[in-house]
Amino acid sequence: MTSTAAITLADVTFAYGAGRAVLDLPALEIARGERVFLHGPSGSGKTTLLGLIAGVLAPRTGQVTVLGEPLHTMTGAARDRFRAAHLGYVFQMFNLIPYLSVRENITLPCRLSAARRARAEDPTAAAARLAEALEIAPLLARPVTELSVGQQQRVAVARALIGAPELVVCDEPTSALDTDRRDRFLELLFAQVTAAGSTLLFVSHDLGLSARFDRTLALGALNRAAAHGDPDAAPTVVARGS
Ligand SMILES: Nc1ncnc2c1ncn2[C@@H]1O[C@H](COP(=O)(O)OP(=O)(O)OP(=O)(O)O)[C@@H](O)[C@H]1O
Numbered sequence: 140m141t142s143t144a145a146i147t148l149a150d151v152t153f154a155y156g157a158g159r160a161v162l163d164l165p166a167l168e169i170a171r172g173e174r175v176f177l178h179g180p181s182g183s184g185k186t187t188l189l190g191l192i193a194g195v196l197a198p199r200t201g202q203v204t205v206l207g208e209p210l211h212t213m214t215g216a217a218r219d220r221f222r223a224a225h226l227g228y229v230f231q232m233f234n235l236i237p238y239l240s241v242r243e244n245i246t247l248p249c250r251l252s253a254a255r256r257a258r259a260e261d262p263t264a265a266a267a268r269l270a271e272a273l274e275i276a277p278l279l280a281r282p283v284t285e286l287s288v289g290q291q292q293r294v295a296v297a298r299a300l301i302g303a304p305e306l307v308v309c310d311e312p313t314s315a316l317d318t319d320r321r322d323r324f325l326e327l328l329f330a331q332v333t334a335a336g337s338t339l340l341f342v343s344h345d346l347g348l349s350a351r352f353d354r355t356l357a358l359g360a361l362n363r364a365a366a367h368g369d370p371d372a373a374p375t376v377v378a379r380g381s
């Protein structure tokens with residue numbers, strides 16, 4: 140990989156369990172500071188790809204290098220530490236911690252990573268600023284289980300952005316937001332990634348947003364396991380050692 144790459148995938152295949160290949164990606168490179176819009180049909184593997192880049196999932200074969208670190212050589216625990224320190228991830232299903240308040244959910248990355256805490260300086264104040272910008276400040280002390288879906292999504296966004304991570308990965312982060320809140324979130328997101336020099340990988344079905352990004356990728360065109368309408372056409376990946 141080149142030293143300017145934030146994300147490099149080489150010869151990556153992935154399957155859930157012993158199933159057929161969901162992803163077969165010969166090559167993908169995203170430069171540091173680049174803002175990339177990724178789209179593809181439902182079920183085409185967008186969330187799976189983000190999971191590999193975030194180290195939530197491990198590839199069956201191939202190399203996944205993020206911010207210079209070879210994730211494919213790391214243990215699951217090491218990938219978890221790396222993610223907490225360097226990545227902001229807005230999960231498609233939010234993945235908020237139900238027994239924590241809004242404030243505790245937002246500051247969680249700062250509790251998991253000293254690097255993230257140091258960059259946030261004062262996590263409670265940083266959470267308050269993000270909550271203000273995302274219009275959830277009055278909810279900071281509330282349990283997340285009492286929030287509407289759109290409010291939960293904004294908590295997930297604030298948690299991803301706290302402590303200015305070098306890589307921000309967003310999986311359908313505007314799906315539950317009205318147009319005004321969507322636009323304010325995008326302004327905040329772009330302002331923050333610009334200020335921090337972060338790389339942004341943004342998954343959405345809303346193709347109208349793609350013009351705001353440096354580059355648009357269609358997963359179907361990159362992924363050799365794309366079924367092209369015939370689920371039986373996807374090749375089976377055989378686990379190493381099986
Ligand atoms: N945990 C899982 N176990 C088994 N198969 C899974 C799992 N998660 C996803 N899949 C399968 O992997 C394929 C890709 O799913 P993925 O969630 O990555 O798609 P996606 O492009 O994000 O779709 P969407 O736009 O609906 O969010 C689908 O065929 C799906 O059924």
Ligand SMILES: [Mg+2]
Nearest residue numbers: 185186231310
């Ligand atoms: Mg998805």
